[in-house]
Every structure is written in C-alpha cells, then in structure tokens.
Amino acid sequence: MLACSPINDEDYFEPEKTNSYALDAYQGNTGFQLDSSYSIDDTLIQEINLESNDGNSTANIVGIYVGDISKININKVIVYCHDKSKNIDYYWPRIKLLAKTGLEEHGIFIIDYRGYGKSEGKPNENGFYADINTAIVWLEEQGLTGERLIMYGYGLGSAVAVELTESPRSLTPAKIILEAPIASFESLIQDTTLQSTPSSYLSDLDFNNVDKMKNITQPLMWIHGTEDKIYDINSQGQFLYDQHTGVVNTDKFSRLIEGASHVNIPQKFDNGLEGYVFEVLTFITND
Amino acid sequence: MQPLNKDQWQIAASIGGPIIKKDSRIEPIPLSSVSVAYGASQNLTTFAGIHPGAIVYGVYHMDAGFSHEILAPFDRRPGITYSIDFNAFMDRQESQLKLYPQLDINAYWLMPYRNDFFYLGLSNWFELATKKAHERNQETHWIPSLHTGYTLQYDKYGFTLEMKYLAPLTNNQNLLVDYYSPSKNGSLGVYLSMSRKF
Numbered sequence: 001m002l003a004c005s006p007i008n009d010e011d012y013f014e015p016e017k018t019n020s021y022a023l024d025a026y027q028g029n030t031g032f033q034l035d036s037s038y039s040i041d042d043t044l045i046q047e048i049n050l051e052s053n054d055g056n057s058t059a060n061i062v063g064i065y066v067g068d069i070s071k072i073n074i075n076k077v078i079v080y081c082h083d084k085s086k087n088i089d090y091y092w093p094r095i096k097l098l099a100k101t102g103l104e105e106h107g108i109f110i111i112d113y114r115g116y117g118k119s120e121g122k123p124n125e126n127g128f129y130a131d132i133n134t135a136i137v138w139l140e141e142q143g144l145t146g147e148r149l150i151m152y153g154y155g156l157g158s159a160v161a162v163e164l165t166e167s168p169r170s171l172t173p174a175k176i177i178l179e180a181p182i183a184s185f186e187s188l189i190q191d192t193t194l195q196s197t198p199s200s201y202l203s204d205l206d207f208n209n210v211d212k213m214k215n216i217t218q219p220l221m222w223i224h225g226t227e228d229k230i231y232d233i234n235s236q237g238q239f240l241y242d243q244h245t246g247v248v249n250t251d252k253f254s255r256l257i258e259g260a261s262h263v264n265i266p267q268k269f270d271n272g273l274e275g276y277v278f279e280v281l282t283f284i285t286n287d
Numbered sequence: 288m289q290p291l292n293k294d295q296w297q298i299a300a301s302i303g304g305p306i307i308k309k310d311s312r313i314e315p316i317p318l319s320s321v322s323v324a325y326g327a328s329q330n331l332t333t334f335a336g337i338h339p340g341a342i343v344y345g346v347y348h349m350d351a352g353f354s355h356e357i358l359a360p361f362d363r364r365p366g367i368t369y370s371i372d373f374n375a376f377m378d379r380q381e382s383q384l385k386l387y388p389q390l391d392i393n394a395y396w397l398m399p400y401r402n403d404f405f406y407l408g409l410s411n412w413f414e415l416a417t418k419k420a421h422e423r424n425q426e427t428h429w430i431p432s433l434h435t436g437y438t439l440q441y442d443k444y445g446f447t448l449e450m451k452y453l454a455p456l457t458n459n460q461n462l463l464v465d466y467y468s469p470s471k472n473g474s475l476g477v478y479l480s481m482s483r484k485f
Contacts, residue, residue, distance in 0.1 A: 191461075192463040197385070200380045200383060201378050
C-alpha cells in the first residue's frame with residue numbers, strides 16, 4: 001500500500017518545549033487525572049541539570065528526581081524513560097503514581113530527552129540513549145548501584161530502557177518494566193506497508209527492541225492496553241514479550257489491560273490506579 | 288489502459304498516492320513517476336518508468352512491463368487489457384533490493400465523438416518474500432487495489448485523474464500512518480498524470 005513514501009524521522013518525535021515545568025499545574029490532557037491524595041511534598045521534587053553527549057553533540061538536559069536524593073545510596077530508583085511526545089509535564093501524573101509505591105524506599109528519575117521540555121538540542125535516537133545513560137551516571141555518582149536500578153520504558157521510551165538494560169553503558173539494571181512498548185521500528189513499518197519493506201526505505205530510525213530483548217535476563221514486567229492504537233498489543237507488545245527467554249510468571253510477567261488505549265493504562269487496571277500501583281510495587285519489591 | 292498504436296511512443300508523468308490524515312487534514316502522499324511507453328504492436332505496449340519522488344528520499348524505484356489488449360472496444364463494449372509490471376526498489380543507504388510483480392486487469396470505454404476514455408480495473412501487487420523483520424512470517428502475499436479513472440485525450444496530450452482504493456481487504460487500524468478510507472480497511476488514493484504521444 002505504501003511501498004515507498006518516506007517518514008520524516010524528526011516528525012516522528014513530538015517534543016514540546018517549555019521554559020519551566022508546570023507539573024501539577026499542567027493544563028494539557030494527560031490521559032487520566034489524579035486526586036490530591038497523590039500529591040508529592042515539594043521537598044521531594046528536585047530539578048536536575050546534566051550535560052549529555054550523544055557522540056555528535058553535547059546538550060544540557062533536564063530531569064526531575066522525585067524522592068530523597070540523600071537516600072539514593074540505599075533506595076531503589078526507577079529511571080523513567082518517557083514516550084515520544086510532549087515533555088515531563090505530560091508524564092507527571094505517571095510519576096506521581098509511581099511515587100505512591102513509597103518514596104521512603106524508592107526514588108523516581110524522569111529525564112526529558114534532548115529537544116524535549118527544558119532540555120536543549122534536537123531529538124535523535126542515539127541522543128535518547130545517551131541522555132538516559134547520563135542520568136544513570138548521575139545516579140551512580142549519588143551512590144546508586146545496579147541491583148537497585150529499575151528501568152521503566154513507556155511507549156518509545158521502551159527502546160531506551162531495553163537498550164540500556166541489554167547493553168549497559170554504566171550501571172546494569174536489576175529489573176525492567178515496559179508499558180505499551182514498541183517491538184522495532186522496522187516491524188512498525190512493515191505492519192503499515194503490509195510488505196516486508198526494509199525500514200531503511202522509509203526511515204533512519206531503528207529502535208530495535210526485539211533482538212536486544214533476547215539477551216535480557218533481568219526480570220521483565222510488560223503492561224499493554226488491548227486497544228492501543230499506537231503500538232499494537234499483538235504485533236508489537238506481545239511479540240516483544242515473547243522474545244524474553246525467561247519463564248512466564250517467574251522471570252517475566254504480563255498485564256494485558258482490557259479496554260486500555262496507549263495513554264490510560266494505569267486507570268484501566270482492574271482496581272484502577274491503585275491496582276496499577278500495587279502491581280508495580282509488587283514487581284519492584286519482590287526479589 | 289488504451290494501447291498505443293504500433294511504433295508509437297508516449298512519455299508520461301504522474302503524481303499522487305495514498306491519502307493520509309495528518310494534523311487534522313487529509314493529503315495524498317506525493318509519490319511521482321516518469322515513464323516511457325512504446326507500441327510494439329497494435330495490441331501490445333511495453334513501458335518502463337522511474338519514480339523520482341522516491342529517489343529524493345534515497346530509494347531507487349524503477350518498473351518495467353507490458354500491457355496487452357485482449358479485447359478491443361466496440362460500440363458500448365469495453366476494451367479489455369491486462370498488464371504485467373515488475374517493480375524494483377533499492378535503497379541508497381543499505382542497498383537492499385526488493386522486487387514486486389504487479390498484474391493489472393482493466394476495462395476501458397471510449398467516449399462517443401471524443402478520444403477520451405473512462406476505465407476501471409483491478410490491480411494486484413504481489414509480495415514474494417516469505418519472511419519479514421525478525422524472522423516473522425510474511426502472511427500477506429496478495430495486495431489488491433481497485434481503480435477508476437478518466438483520461439481527457441487530445442491529439443497528442445492526455446490528462447488523467449485516477450482514484451484508487453488500495454488494499455481494501457486489509458485492516459488499516461493501529462498503523463504508523465493514518466490512512467484515509469471509507470472503512471477500516473485500506474486507503475483511498477488519488478493520482479494525476481499527463482502524457483504526450485509521439
């Protein structure tokens with residue numbers, strides 16, 4: 001159907017720039033709403049500025065650490081690799097949800113990739129990997145060790161979580177959580193063209209999680225909505241999950257959320273948001 | 288559609304493609320082609336083309352084939368033609384070569400007192416590969432499309448507007464591109480072309 005019509009790689013990223021993060025005051029649609037019981041004490045929200053080099057250019061990138069920085073040397077930390085659109089503000093409700101797992105014992109670090117939010121530069125695939133690795137290096141400097149590092153990849157961010165779990169450039173993560181992940185950009189293109197079109201015909205993007213997942217031995221939690229129209233649950237999520245060689249319900253766990261789209265998965269858990277928090281907490285605390 | 292006369296030449300250029308929805312507007316993907324055709328006999332026309340729009344983005348797309356008229360139009364009876372076309376793709380970046388054969392069957396009606404003609408047909412695009420990325424099975428091998436068009440034919444010049452319903456049997460949901468279609472299958476396409484005979 002679409003044998004050869006190029007995809008503008010830069011268009012595939014959908015960053016939203018900002019001069020300052022609104023967080024709770026963000027007015028955009030974030031997929032679901034949280035009540036005041038999910039609010040986080042301001043003292044536990046720290047904006048972190050880092051310098052990241054992707055091999056071609058250096059960019060000042062910005063992230064937000066949620067938790068007690070002085071406890072990074074003893075706490076577990078979830079590194080949140082967000083999806084391809086918007087910026088930290090859009091994902092803030094998701095960070096607050098993860099904070100419900102207990103900020104006494106867990107921290108969460110979300111970073112805007114280059115070109116997103118307050119981060120400088122232009123988005124690119126290598127930049128995604130470099131920027132999150134820069135964040136991990138910073139966490140290591142604060143005392144984090146690999147056995148307390150959990151990678152969380154949402155949407156296209158799954159590619160970053162998978163890459164840095166399979167081929168760590170600093171700390172080796174202990175666990176990985178993937179929410180609505182992509183299998184690979186090539187498979188996405190072939191789903192669209194119906195043919196075995198090489199992705200190089202249409203795009204320079206790779207985001208190949210499939211081959212990397214085969215080498216990941218860390219426990220995996222996969223969450224996907226049955227109505228996801230961005231990354232199809234079967235051809236993308238399930239196919240990727242199947243590549244993990246671990247034993248089901250021992251090394252890898254799946255939560256298929258009936259009726260959930262790409263953006264409202266936590267809300268659609270059986271017990272709603274609390275169900276999502278419980279499932280994630282169970283996965284990150286079970287050793 | 289309509290075969291050339293024996294030893295007649297024709298060059299043609301076309302632009303158009305599947306219609307996609309993007310940022311709340313719809314637009315055809317601007318694929319383009321330039322082709323040359325030759326009347327090998329009164330009912331056999333050979334042709335070859337290149338696709339400059341693809342070259343701009345690093346993919347060489349060429350095609351070549353022939354069209355054979357098996358029934359000439361008479362009065363209200365349409366002319367019937369079929370064409371076999373081989374499409375070759377290769378990208379500049381990784382030099383990956385792909386071949387796609389295509390079989391079209393067309394009926395065309397000559398307009399009274401004019402050289403114009405109306406046509407409709409079935410196009411069949413074939414995927415020969417049995418595997419796709421990550422060793423997954425390539426399950427779709429036949430991608431049909433329906434098309435209809437009208438050619439304003441002057442002495443030397445022709446102008447054609449063609450509409451296609453691409454891949455009408457295939458679900459178009461949850462894809463990288465948001466196709467414009469009257470149903471949850473396939474995509475509409477629109478194409479404009481101009482030709483000159485020699």
